[in-house]
Amino acid sequence: MKEKKLKYTLISTASVFCFLLIWYLIADVFKVFPSSTFPSPFKVATAFVRKLTVTTPDGGTLGKHLIASLKVVLLGYLLGIVIGVPLGILMGWYRRVDLIVKPLFDLIRPIPPVGWIPLMILWLGIGIQAKATVIFVSAVTPAIINAYTGIKQTNPVHIWVARTFGASNFETLLKVGIPSALPMIFAGLKVSLGASWMALVAAEMLASTEGLGYMIQMNRMVGKADNIMVGMITIGLVGALLTYILETLEKKLVKGGRNK
Amino acid sequence: MISCKHVSKTFENNGQKNEVLKDISLEVAENEFVVILGPGQCGKTTLVNIMAGLDHETAGSVTVNGKQVDGPAPERGVVYQKTALFPWLTVEGNVGFGPKMAGLPKKERKEKAKHYIDLVGLSGFEKSYPIKLSGGMRQRVGIARAYCNNPSVLLMDEPFGHLDAQTRYLMQEEVERIWSQDKRTVVFITNNIEEALYLADRIILLSNCPTTVRNEFKIDLPRPRDYISPEFLKLREEISKHVETTE
Amino acid sequence: MKKKFQNSKTETVVYFICSLVGLLIVWQLAVSFTSLQKVMPSPFVVLGFIGQSLTQKIGGKILPLHILASLKRVFVGYFLACIIGIPLGILMGCSKTGKAIVKPIFELLRPIPGLAWIPLAILWFGIGETSKYFIICVSAIVSIILNAYAGASQVDQTLVGAARMLGAKPAQIFLYITLPASVPQIFAGLQVGLSSSWMAVIAAEMIRANEGAGWIITTGMESGNTVQILAGMISIGLVGLLLASLLRLIERGLCSWNIQGR
Numbered sequence: 001m002k003e004k005k006l007k008y009t010l011i012s013t014a015s016v017f018c019f020l021l022i023w024y025l026i027a028d029v030f031k032v033f034p035s036s037t038f039p040s041p042f043k044v045a046t047a048f049v050r051k052l053t054v055t056t057p058d059g060g061t062l063g064k065h066l067i068a069s070l071k072v073v074l075l076g077y078l079l080g081i082v083i084g085v086p087l088g089i090l091m092g093w094y095r096r097v098d099l100i101v102k103p104l105f106d107l108i109r110p111i112p113p114v115g116w117i118p119l120m121i122l123w124l125g126i127g128i129q130a131k132a133t134v135i136f137v138s139a140v141t142p143a144i145i146n147a148y149t150g151i152k153q154t155n156p157v158h159i160w161v162a163r164t165f166g167a168s169n170f171e172t173l174l175k176v177g178i179p180s181a182l183p184m185i186f187a188g189l190k191v192s193l194g195a196s197w198m199a200l201v202a203a204e205m206l207a208s209t210e211g212l213g214y215m216i217q218m219n220r221m222v223g224k225a226d227n228i229m230v231g232m233i234t235i236g237l238v239g240a241l242l243t244y245i246l247e248t249l250e251k252k253l254v255k256g257g258r259n260k
Numbered sequence: 261m262i263s264c265k266h267v268s269k270t271f272e273n274n275g276q277k278n279e280v281l282k283d284i285s286l287e288v289a290e291n292e293f294v295v296i297l298g299p300g301q302c303g304k305t306t307l308v309n310i311m312a313g314l315d316h317e318t319a320g321s322v323t324v325n326g327k328q329v330d331g332p333a334p335e336r337g338v339v340y341q342k343t344a345l346f347p348w349l350t351v352e353g354n355v356g357f358g359p360k361m362a363g364l365p366k367k368e369r370k371e372k373a374k375h376y377i378d379l380v381g382l383s384g385f386e387k388s389y390p391i392k393l394s395g396g397m398r399q400r401v402g403i404a405r406a407y408c409n410n411p412s413v414l415l416m417d418e419p420f421g422h423l424d425a426q427t428r429y430l431m432q433e434e435v436e437r438i439w440s441q442d443k444r445t446v447v448f449i450t451n452n453i454e455e456a457l458y459l460a461d462r463i464i465l466l467s468n469c470p471t472t473v474r475n476e477f478k479i480d481l482p483r484p485r486d487y488i489s490p491e492f493l494k495l496r497e498e499i500s501k502h503v504e505t506t507e
Numbered sequence: 508m509k510k511k512f513q514n515s516k517t518e519t520v521v522y523f524i525c526s527l528v529g530l531l532i533v534w535q536l537a538v539s540f541t542s543l544q545k546v547m548p549s550p551f552v553v554l555g556f557i558g559q560s561l562t563q564k565i566g567g568k569i570l571p572l573h574i575l576a577s578l579k580r581v582f583v584g585y586f587l588a589c590i591i592g593i594p595l596g597i598l599m600g601c602s603k604t605g606k607a608i609v610k611p612i613f614e615l616l617r618p619i620p621g622l623a624w625i626p627l628a629i630l631w632f633g634i635g636e637t638s639k640y641f642i643i644c645v646s647a648i649v650s651i652i653l654n655a656y657a658g659a660s661q662v663d664q665t666l667v668g669a670a671r672m673l674g675a676k677p678a679q680i681f682l683y684i685t686l687p688a689s690v691p692q693i694f695a696g697l698q699v700g701l702s703s704s705w706m707a708v709i710a711a712e713m714i715r716a717n718e719g720a721g722w723i724i725t726t727g728m729e730s731g732n733t734v735q736i737l738a739g740m741i742s743i744g745l746v747g748l749l750l751a752s753l754l755r756l757i758e759r760g761l762c763s764w765n766i767q768g769r
Contacts, residue, residue, distance in 0.1 A: 112706035118728035220626035334674035
C-alpha cells in the first residue's frame, strides 16, 4: 500500500515538474512566442520578487494591491454572509417568510453578479462602495441558498423529538434546525467566498485605481505578461488560502462530522 | 459443487490485524440448497465475496466445480442484500446484463430476459426502472438477473435482510418455488433461523468473530414446508439453543 | 396529502405573482415620490425600452441579435469546455495514474478565477472572438472537471462487483457501469459550468466587445443610461434562467431513471 502511495506521489511530482519544464522550453529555449506575451517561469518568478517593491507600471506594489483587494472583498463578503445566512435560515424555517422572500430572490438571482457592476458604478462611483456592493451580491446568493437548503433538509424526526420534549418553535430552530444545517451553511460560505473573489477581480478590472484586478488589467495595457501572471498567481494563492482558513474554521465548528 | 478448505481471512488496517474468518471448511453438493446461518455482522459477506472471487482468502483454498476460484466468473451468480441493481437500466436491461456482456444478440437476450422475468413473476414490469419498484420486486429482479446468466452456483447474501416481515415470508416461498423449478447449487446467507429452516437442505451454523463453523444440521422436512408444523417448530427450538450458546 | 400539495403549489404561484406585482408597485412608487427618481427609471420605462429594442437598434443591432451574439460565444466556449472537461474528469476518476498526472496541475490552476484570465487572454489572442471563447471555456471547465471526476470516482463498488460477477470485462465496466453511473454528477457540473459561462461572457463583453449583452450594459454605463443598463440586466437574467431550464430539461430526458416517482 505504502509503496503504491509513494509511486503516485512521484508521478504527481514528475507531472508538475514536466509542466514547468514544458513551459520553460516553450518560452525560453524554443522561443515559440515572444517573451513579452509568454514569459518563462523564471521570468515570472523574477517579476514576482520585483513587484514586491516596484510600483510601475500600475502605481502600486504587489502588497498594496493585495491589501486593497482584501479590504474590499472582506467587506462585501462579510456583509453578504451576515445578511445572507440568517435570511436563508428564516426562509427555510418560517413558511411565511419563504413565500414572500423566495419569489423576490428568485427574480433577482438569475442576473450574474458581474452584471451588477455597471449599475453600481453609475450609482456609487468607482470607489469601494460600488465594488463592495457587487461582492455583496455575489456572496449573498450562495449563502442564502445553502442556509435555506440546509434548514429544509433538517430531519423531521429530530424536529418531532424536540417538539415532544416541549421545545418551542424558535428553540427547535436554535437547537435542532441550525446545528443540522451547519455543514450546508459552511459549504455555502465556501461557494460565496469563491464567487466574491471572482467578482472582485471583475469589478477591479472594470473600474478601479488599485487592487489585483486593476493590476492585471493595467499590465495588459502595457503588454507585460509576466506581471499579469504574477497577479493571477497571487489571486489564485490568496483565494486558496482564504478557502483553507474557512475549512479549518469549519472543522473546529462543525461537531459530529457531516451528516450523510 | 463448492468446496472450502481451511479458509481464513485476516484484514490488516494500520498494522492492526483483524481476523474475520478462521479455518472454515465446508462442502456444498451439486443442486444442494445450503443455508449459512450466523449471528452479527462478522465475516459472512466476506465468505460470500471469497466464494464469488471478489475477495481473496489469506489461507486455505476455495474450489467451485473442481476449479480454484481466482476471480469473478459468470458460473457463479450473486444476489446482494441491497440488490445492487443498475439504476439506469430497466428491469429488462438488468436481467439481460449478463448475456449482453457475453455478447449475445439483442433478440436472444430479450427472450432470455423475458423467460426469467416471467419466472420471478414480474411480467409487465420489463420497462420499469428499479427506483419505481418495491423492495420485494427489486429482489426478484436481482434473482432473475443472477439466474439469467445461467450460473451453476448461486450465492445469496442476506437477500431479504432489508425487507419487511410480510414480504420476507412471501419471498422465501418464491425462492423455494423458483429453485424447485430450476435447480442450482445455492449458498444462502441469513441470520434468521426460520428462514434457514424453510429453505435449507442443510444448515451450517457459524460462530461470531472470528467466524468459524460451529455446527451442521441436515433438514429432511418435505417441501414446501409449513412454518407452524410440529417438526418445524421442534427443529427451530433445537437450533435456537445452539445459536444462543454461540452468542 | 395530494390535495394539500396542490394547494401549496397554487399558493406558491399566487405569492410569486403577488411579490412580482408588489416589487413593481414599490419600484414605481419609490421612483414617483422619492428622490430615487434621479437615478432610477420607472419599471414601465425599462419594460417599454425592452419592447422597443426588439425592433429598434442599440449600437447597430436589435436586442435579440445582441443576445444571440453572446449566446454564440457561450456555446462555442462551453462546448469546448465540455469536450475537454468531461473526459479529463472521468480520466481522473477512473485511473489512479491519470489522477496522479492531471490532478496536481489542475489543483494549481483551479484557484485562479476564470475572469482573471481575461487580460492574459486578450494579450495572447487579441480582443477578438478567440479570447472570449478561451475565457468562457476556462470559466466553465473547472466545475465540469470536478463533477465528472467526483462522479467517476464515487461509483458504487457493489455495482462494479455485481457487473464483474455477471461477466463484465474492465472495458465493459467502464462503458456500462462507470459512465452511466457518473451521468447525474456530470450534469450537475454542466449546470454550474453553464451559469459560469454565461457570467464569463458578460464579463468578457463588458471589458472588450462591440456587441453582446455585456456590451449593452457597459455602454449604458458609459452614456449614463440607466434604462439601458436595467433592460440589459433583465435580459441577461431571463436568458440565464432559460439556459438553466433548457439543460434541466435535457437532464430529465437522459436521467429519468434517477428521478423518483414522477
